[in-house]
Amino acid sequence: MVVETKRSYEECRRQRLQENKKRLEELNLGKLAQALKASSPKPSPVKQVRRFRQPVDLSSVSVRRSSRVAAKPPPIYKEVPFEPLGRRPIRSYQPRDLLNRFYASDEARQDAIERAEQVESGLGSDFPTFLKPMLHSHVTRGFWLGLPVQFCKAHLPSKDEMITLVDEDGNESPTKYLFHKTGLSGGWKGFATCHDLVDGDALVFQLIKPTKFKVYIIRASKLTDSEDDDNDSDVSHLDRSAKRIKASRK
Numbered sequence: 001m002v003v004e005t006k007r008s009y010e011e012c013r014r015q016r017l018q019e020n021k022k023r024l025e026e027l028n029l030g031k032l033a034q035a036l037k038a039s040s041p042k043p044s045p046v047k048q049v050r051r052f053r054q055p056v057d058l059s060s061v062s063v064r065r066s067s068r069v070a071a072k073p074p075p076i077y078k079e080v081p082f083e084p085l086g087r088r089p090i091r092s093y094q095p096r097d098l099l100n101r102f103y104a105s106d107e108a109r110q111d112a113i114e115r116a117e118q119v120e121s122g123l124g125s126d127f128p129t130f131l132k133p134m135l136h137s138h139v140t141r142g143f144w145l146g147l148p149v150q151f152c153k154a155h156l157p158s159k160d161e162m163i164t165l166v167d168e169d170g171n172e173s174p175t176k177y178l179f180h181k182t183g184l185s186g187g188w189k190g191f192a193t194c195h196d197l198v199d200g201d202a203l204v205f206q207l208i209k210p211t212k213f214k215v216y217i218i219r220a221s222k223l224t225d226s227e228d229d230d231n232d233s234d235v236s237h238l239d240r241s242a243k244r245i246k247a248s249r250k
Contacts, residue, residue, distance in 0.1 A: 108221050112133070112218050116133075116202035117131065128206075129207070131202060131204055134199060134201040135199060139197040146182060146183040147205075152182040155210075160177065161176075162177070165213050177211075195217060199220070201218065203218070
């Protein structure tokens, strides 16, 4: 019984194989598989290497120009290095000792302002003037000098410009005037340091040219026990300033 079952199973299996074989022949799958194996795959396209072109000499090439500008000289597109507005003189400054800096008293500050007003009144009205008391932000770490806004609008250029400061001895110091900020920036540190300006000093600025100031420095008196000596020195300094003013007006 078992032997007959095995034979029947084998016959069924063979019959199924023959049926599957016939179906494959009808679909031509064998030939299609052989054709796919025989055909070689297409090669991938080779990327073209980008080559850099040699620069062309444009000096001999005529440029087409509009008839409206044909009579005008051709524009020059050569790069020109930017030249900054003025150059600050190279000087070596030593930082001031902030612990030993001078703090002017209210009396000394007011005294310097009153003496500066006398100097300003002696200059006359030929040239515009203004008075500027010094603060720590002007003469120590900040080194920024703001100028009166109305004076700048009325007398100074309406753009950034180099302005020269001339002291009473005729020494000139270039500074950079910033129009939008109405003040002196670059170069002012050199002027303040070289002239040992301290808190409480009063400066009289006289505009002798459109971009040149004559600066008169009135020192703040350091009040000590010997006030008489200080007053004598202040009077003598005021006399010297008055003499210089008269000499400059001649």
